[in-house]
Amino acid sequence: MTAHLTLTRIDKVFQRKPDLAERLAIRLGAPKPPAVRAVDDVTLSIQKGEAVGLVGESGCGKSTLGRIVAGIHAQTGGTLTFEGRDQPDWTAEEARRARLDIQMIFQDPMASLNPRKRVIDIVGEAPVVHGLMTRREREGEVGRLLREVGLDPAYSSRFPHQFSGGQRQRIGIARALAVQPKFLVCDESVAALDVSIQAQVLNLFMDLRERRGLTYLFISHDLGVIEHLTDRVAIMYLGRLVEVGPTADIFRSANHPYTQALLEEAPRIGRGRRAYKPLKGEIPSPLNPPSGCYFHTRCPLVMDICKTARPALRDIGPGRISACHLNDQS
Ligand SMILES: Nc1ncnc2c1ncn2[C@@H]1O[C@H](COP(=O)(O)OP(=O)(O)O)[C@@H](O)[C@H]1O
Numbered sequence: 272m273t274a275h276l277t278l279t280r281i282d283k284v285f286q287r288k289p290d291l292a293e294r295l296a297i298r299l300g301a302p303k304p305p306a307v308r309a310v311d312d313v314t315l316s317i318q319k320g321e322a323v324g325l326v327g328e329s330g331c332g333k334s335t336l337g338r339i340v341a342g343i344h345a346q347t348g349g350t351l352t353f354e355g356r357d358q359p360d361w362t363a364e365e366a367r368r369a370r371l372d373i374q375m376i377f378q379d380p381m382a383s384l385n386p387r388k389r390v391i392d393i394v395g396e397a398p399v400v401h402g403l404m405t406r407r408e409r410e411g412e413v414g415r416l417l418r419e420v421g422l423d424p425a426y427s428s429r430f431p432h433q434f435s436g437g438q439r440q441r442i443g444i445a446r447a448l449a450v451q452p453k454f455l456v457c458d459e460s461v462a463a464l465d466v467s468i469q470a471q472v473l474n475l476f477m478d479l480r481e482r483r484g485l486t487y488l489f490i491s492h493d494l495g496v497i498e499h500l501t502d503r504v505a506i507m508y509l510g511r512l513v514e515v516g517p518t519a520d521i522f523r524s525a526n527h528p529y530t531q532a533l534l535e536e537a538p539r540i541g542r543g544r545r546a547y548k549p550l551k552g553e554i555p556s557p558l559n560p561p562s563g564c565y566f567h568t569r570c571p572l573v574m575d576i577c578k579t580a581r582p583a584l585r586d587i588g589p590g591r592i593s594a595c596h597l598n599d600q601s
């Protein structure tokens with residue numbers, strides 16, 4: 272079975288543009304402003320219909336990776352393969368279709384909806400532009416989409432500010448669905464909502480998965496959400512994947528010391544929700560990552576080799592990989 276989406280050795284380096292003074296200094300021999308390797312050699316395959324979670328502390332590169340998948344950022348290196356076709360070989364039509372097939376749902380629905388447009392225009396614009404519905408069909412189709420996400424079709428002439436946060440997120444989902452996507456990248460898509468509303472929107476994502484056969488990359492800092500919603504989970508640390516495997520296996524017995532620390536049960540917040548446990552020690556700066564295993568400065572099991580050699584991602588069980596020198600012993 273070929274994968275739906277494959278990332279092969281993806282890198283993303285952000286090079287900050289030097290300001291005027293820095294440009295002069297560089298001409299006089301000063302070093303360029305430092306580059307951030309936000310995504311570092313990430314390889315990951317996702318099957319059709321799968322829901323894969325992406326977790327890791329703030330700043331580890333989750334959003335950057337999600338944006339590369341959704342075609343919002345171009346990677347610096349590596350290859351994205353969608354439905355068996357490598358991105359560099361895409362025809363113009365394949366590139367256009369991939370941009371529609373892979374849609375991103377953001378955290379803050381207010382920021383991603385144009386406040387001056389009515390719902391009918393927000394939801395109906397892209398599919399008309401791309402010839403997926405005619406202008407005449409628009410009203411009926413937008414009504415159907417609103418119903419599909421649990422909103423009254425009569426709301427289609429309203430503006431975003433007339434809705435609650437949860438309703439606005441549903442409008443964002445309807446807008447994404449309007450172009451008939453196959454793959455949704457959800458980046459903290461329920462994090463800004465009240466807990467009771469979160470559950471409803473998560474249920475909607477699960478219904479849509481069934482109904483439309485959607486595939487998900489689900490970025491969330493909420494472990495309850497990840498455990499509930501995903502089949503597999505990928506754990507990221509300073510731009511690198513450190514462990515990937517079936518969600519149930521990883522929650523039962525994490526292999527990587529970073530995963531273990533992350534999943535160690537955090538104090539329960541509110542109604543039994545779990546977030547990451549704050550780890551001991553500061554996250555090293557991505558501008559200046561440690562040598563060897565990036566996690567060695569905070570790892571309770573650190574050995575000498577961890578300070579010099581980068582551990583490879585190795586098979587450690589069915590469908591499981593982990594990058595830790597402890598797996599290299601014996
Ligand atoms: N557009 C950008 N320009 C420069 N640096 C960026 C940009 N976007 C993200 N970064 C940097 O890349 C790293 C990863 O960021 P991000 O992908 O947003 O992490 P996460 O979503 O896991 O919190 C951070 O160090 C961040 O400062």
Ligand SMILES: [Mg+2]
Binds near residue numbers: 333335
């Ligand atoms: Mg982010």
